[in-house]
Amino acid sequence: MRYVLRRLVLFMITLWVALTVNFFIPRLMPGNPAEAMMARFRGRVNPAALKALEAAFGINTQKPLLVQYLEYLGNTLTGHFGTSLTFFPQSVGTVLAQALPWTLGLVGLTTIIAFAAGTLIGLVAGWRRGGVLDSLLPPVFVITSALPFFWVGLLLVLAFSVTLSVLPNDGAFDVTLTPGFNGEFIGSVLTHAILPAVTILVISIGGWILTMRNNVVTILTDDYIKMARAKGLSNTTIMYGYAARNAILPNLAGFAMSLGFVVSGSILVEYTFNYPGIGYMLLQAVNNEDYPLMQAMFVMITVTVLVAILICDFLTVLLDPRARTEA
Amino acid sequence: MTASVNTTDAGVRPAARAKARRRGVGATLWRALRGSGKALTGAIMLVIFLVAAIFPNLFTHVTNPGARAYGLSLPPSASHLLGTTSYGQDIWAQLVWGTRQTLFVAVIAGALASVLSVLIGVAAAYLGGVADDILSLLIDVFLVIPAFPLIIVIAAYANGGNLAIIVAVLVVTGWSYGARQLRAQALSLRRRDFLESARVRGEGWFYIVVCEILPTMVSLIAANFLGAALYAVLTAAGLQFIGLGSPSSVSWGTMLHWAQSAEALQTDQAWWVVAPGLCIAALGAAFALLNYAFDEISNPALRPVHRNRRNRGGN
Numbered sequence: 001m002r003y004v005l006r007r008l009v010l011f012m013i014t015l016w017v018a019l020t021v022n023f024f025i026p027r028l029m030p031g032n033p034a035e036a037m038m039a040r041f042r043g044r045v046n047p048a049a050l051k052a053l054e055a056a057f058g059i060n061t062q063k064p065l066l067v068q069y070l071e072y073l074g075n076t077l078t079g080h081f082g083t084s085l086t087f088f089p090q091s092v093g094t095v096l097a098q099a100l101p102w103t104l105g106l107v108g109l110t111t112i113i114a115f116a117a118g119t120l121i122g123l124v125a126g127w128r129r130g131g132v133l134d135s136l137l138p139p140v141f142v143i144t145s146a147l148p149f150f151w152v153g154l155l156l157v158l159a160f161s162v163t164l165s166v167l168p169n170d171g172a173f174d175v176t177l178t179p180g181f182n183g184e185f186i187g188s189v190l191t192h193a194i195l196p197a198v199t200i201l202v203i204s205i206g207g208w209i210l211t212m213r214n215n216v217v218t219i220l221t222d223d224y225i226k227m228a229r230a231k232g233l234s235n236t237t238i239m240y241g242y243a244a245r246n247a248i249l250p251n252l253a254g255f256a257m258s259l260g261f262v263v264s265g266s267i268l269v270e271y272t273f274n275y276p277g278i279g280y281m282l283l284q285a286v287n288n289e290d291y292p293l294m295q296a297m298f299v300m301i302t303v304t305v306l307v308a309i310l311i312c313d314f315l316t317v318l319l320d321p322r323a324r325t326e327a
Numbered sequence: 328m329t330a331s332v333n334t335t336d337a338g339v340r341p342a343a344r345a346k347a348r349r350r351g352v353g354a355t356l357w358r359a360l361r362g363s364g365k366a367l368t369g370a371i372m373l374v375i376f377l378v379a380a381i382f383p384n385l386f387t388h389v390t391n392p393g394a395r396a397y398g399l400s401l402p403p404s405a406s407h408l409l410g411t412t413s414y415g416q417d418i419w420a421q422l423v424w425g426t427r428q429t430l431f432v433a434v435i436a437g438a439l440a441s442v443l444s445v446l447i448g449v450a451a452a453y454l455g456g457v458a459d460d461i462l463s464l465l466i467d468v469f470l471v472i473p474a475f476p477l478i479i480v481i482a483a484y485a486n487g488g489n490l491a492i493i494v495a496v497l498v499v500t501g502w503s504y505g506a507r508q509l510r511a512q513a514l515s516l517r518r519r520d521f522l523e524s525a526r527v528r529g530e531g532w533f534y535i536v537v538c539e540i541l542p543t544m545v546s547l548i549a550a551n552f553l554g555a556a557l558y559a560v561l562t563a564a565g566l567q568f569i570g571l572g573s574p575s576s577v578s579w580g581t582m583l584h585w586a587q588s589a590e591a592l593q594t595d596q597a598w599w600v601v602a603p604g605l606c607i608a609a610l611g612a613a614f615a616l617l618n619y620a621f622d623e624i625s626n627p628a629l630r631p632v633h634r635n636r637r638n639r640g641g642n
Contacts, residue, residue, distance in 0.1 A: 010464065010467050010471075013464065013468055014467075014468045014471055014472060017468050021472075021477070022480070025480060025484055026484055138365075139616070142365070142616055143608075143612045143615060143616070145615070146561070146611035146612050148561055148568075148608060148611065149565070150565065150604075151583070151600075151604030151607060151608060154583075155601070158592050158600070158601075162592050162593060263476065264473065264475030264476070264562075264565070267475060267476065267479070267565075268565050268569065272587075282476060282479060283479070286483040286571070289483075294480055295480070297476065298480050301473050302472060302473055305471065306471060309471055
């Protein structure tokens with residue numbers, strides 16, 4: 001119980017820190033960018049958009065900083081992010097709602113596949129200590145997990161789109177099709193997702209394999225494994241019921257942690273493939289100096305990652321008796 | 328392992344002990360390089376990049392890699408090893424000169440981040456109590472905030488260009504993982520005999536931390552520095568790739584950005600994309616291999632089986 005409370009407190013504090021940083025970044029930058037921005041936009045932006053900008057930053061209001069800060073916190077927590085400048089007059093919330101399903105579908109699914117496959121391979125490698133798999137995997141995956149996301153994506157484009165012309169390298173579906181639940185459209189979505197998905201898979205699977213292998217290797221030296229062997233339990237029981245069950249726990253926490261990295265990687269992958277998810281939108285917002293959208297995107301990514309981590313923490317409590325009794 | 332050595336040498340004169348320990352740090356690092364093929368490969372790659380960063384003229388006669396002095400989009404040839412860009416710059420020369428900024432960012436950001444993680448991690452473990460609770464919470468908070476979106480937002484406000492801001496952000500977002508590992512390691516040391524004996528001798532906290540605790544964590548600190556440097560290389564390259572890097576000097580990430588904007592893949596200039604990415608990957612791999620080798624040293628269970636056996640016989 002104390003563990004759950006501790007994780008909840010951490011969740012609240014992290015969220016608060018992230019929101020506060022997000023509020024102060026524009027105010028801490030040299031040369032007061034808020035005013036510079038106003039100057040830049042005056043005259044070439046719709047008055048309503050200017051209002052959105054003022055609301056997002058609290059510029060031109062005579063209110064003290066603390067009041068602005070509290071208003072910002074209130075607006076953010078209730079989901080009032082204002083109006084997007086790039087996609088004017090759509091609200092920031094609407095833009096987010098359009099981009100989110102693409103990212104969740106692509107990154108979410110790929111992350112789960114990478115986690116499942118990587119954990120299984122790591123388990124087998126760690127179990128057969130000193131075997132071919134075990135001596136081959138670490139050097140290979142230490143290197144693949146250090147590859148730049150975007151470069152792997154570009155190489156895949158070079159191979160499958162430019163040279164072989166078998167897969168599309170751009171967008172989430174064929175723009176000549178009308179979106180809908182029909183075979184043709186779904187097929188188009190799937191073929192467009194292959195290259196970005198493979199990119200994320202190639203980069204992120206190595207981490208799971210290595211951590212799982214290392215966990216299993218460490219656990220196999222523990223006394224309860226020797227005890228299980230001495231009792232004459234079958235190898236399969238020891239491997240899955242004893243080694244895997246315990247080795248996966250730190251991996252679960254790592255899984256949650258690395259979601260942050262997957263989100264980072266997906267920003268680069270979405271940029272490389274012009275995939276219309278959250279990351280691609282964030283970069284569009286950056287290029288168009290759409291600051292309300294940028295701030296909201298950051299909040300959204302942070303909240304998504306934090307909620308995922310919280311879920312993993314609770315799962316750990318369910319699976320690990322030690323986490324229930326200890327701190 | 329080192330701990331047991333320290334308990335037995337408690338009676339030796341302090342000067343001799345300090346000398347032995349200084350040798351111990353160097354020996355630990357040297358053993359890491361000598362004993363592992365992964366580490367040796369990583370170290371050789373790193374040395375090549377270091378030479379290229381310090382003496383670019385050894386590798387190319389071009390002194391200004393940004394100059395648009397050659398034919399546009401030339402294929403690789405004897406005079407232009409990797410061809411030229413769509414703007415008439417020599418790609419090989421840009422690659423060689425780009426080593427400098429990429430390596431500089433990695434080393435500075437990696438070093439500062441690991442200093443921060445040593446300070447906070449060891450302080451949390453050594454102070455204990457409320458201080459540990461607060462510092463641990465701080466570590467956890469920084470561990471879970473998604474760094475890259477934050478960096479993008481900050482870089483956008485800072486109008487990209489500023490290298491100092493990028494390094495600062497890499498440090499602020501890159502220290503927490505190492506701090507957590509070092510805290511755990513330092514905690515496990517707290518009750519060891521050699522620290523007790525130092526306290527009984529009446530040594531101050533500074534001596535204990537610097538001369539007793541830190542030397543036993545050399546390989547872990549080295550692993551953390553390499554991990555932070557790897558993080559800096561990939562993150563900075565990612566920022567430069569999406570166009571948020573410093574435009575004033577050539578780096579591998581910026582080269583990729585220019586290549587992507589010029590649609591190099593679609594216009595048969597594959598080398599423009601492949602070469603800088605290969606360099607980022609190679610530098611990243613060098614850091615990652617060394618990092619893994621030092622991790623193996625600080626966690627003996629991870630060492631390859633055959634080598635473990637030999638060590639057991641040798642010791």
